[in-house]
Amino acid sequence: MSEYIKFSCERVTAGLDSFDALADLNAYRRKLLDLQLIGVDPNGVGFGNLSVRDGATGNFYITGSATGGIPELTIADCAKVVACDFEKNQVRYEGSALPSSESLTHAAIYESNAKAGAVIHCHDSKLWAAALNRVPTTSKAAEYGTPEMAHEIMQLLTRSDVPKIVVMAGHEGGILTFGKDLEEAFAVLICEGKEIYR
Numbered sequence: 001m002s003e004y005i006k007f008s009c010e011r012v013t014a015g016l017d018s019f020d021a022l023a024d025l026n027a028y029r030r031k032l033l034d035l036q037l038i039g040v041d042p043n044g045v046g047f048g049n050l051s052v053r054d055g056a057t058g059n060f061y062i063t064g065s066a067t068g069g070i071p072e073l074t075i076a077d078c079a080k081v082v083a084c085d086f087e088k089n090q091v092r093y094e095g096s097a098l099p100s101s102e103s104l105t106h107a108a109i110y111e112s113n114a115k116a117g118a119v120i121h122c123h124d125s126k127l128w129a130a131a132l133n134r135v136p137t138t139s140k141a142a143e144y145g146t147p148e149m150a151h152e153i154m155q156l157l158t159r160s161d162v163p164k165i166v167v168m169a170g171h172e173g174g175i176l177t178f179g180k181d182l183e184e185a186f187a188v189l190i191c192e193g194k195e196i197y198r
């Protein structure tokens with residue numbers, strides 16, 4: 001097994017203009033908070049993150065680290081990832097917030113699928129257990145926020161007809177869904193969890 005390479009990030013600039021999808025991002029964050037699929041765990045650690053691609057570029061806006069408990073995000077709670085190094089587990093970003101340590105996991109989805117415009121990462125132990133190995137599933141050995149996780153996701157998503165959901169076997173409760181926008185990514189999540197959320 002390879003050595004664990006810690007996530008690191010380098011700020012290009014602290015300035016970041018607001019982006020069109022911020023209102024959408026807050027709307028879907030609200031739904032996810034209400035369903036307790038993102039938020040803060042009993043130990044006070046935030047979980048879950050959302051991202052939106054910047055137009056047709058490879059860049060994306062992602063919720064900042066430790067923003068899980070904030071009901072409504074402003075641009076100061078978001079970071080724009082502008083470069084990724086999967087091997088070094090490193091990103092370059094713009095903004096005053098630190099990008100989520102799971103940024104490379106989001107980047108792997110944007111890299112694999114040009115049509116992916118938004119990604120949701122949430123925690124749901126029921127859906128996780130039900131969907132494990134039934135939908136594209138990363139191995140137990142791949143921990144979240146590692147180069148291994150990014151590589152596995154890129155391999156799983158090389159086929160264009162795969163479902164827009166990934167279960168992370170090595171990250172308990174960890175689910176990823178994606179779509180052309182947040183509306184679709186959220187719909188995929190609700191559709192997969194229809195027995196659970198109804």
Ligand SMILES: [Zn+2]
Pocket residue numbers: 047048102121122123144171174
């Ligand atoms: Zn997670």
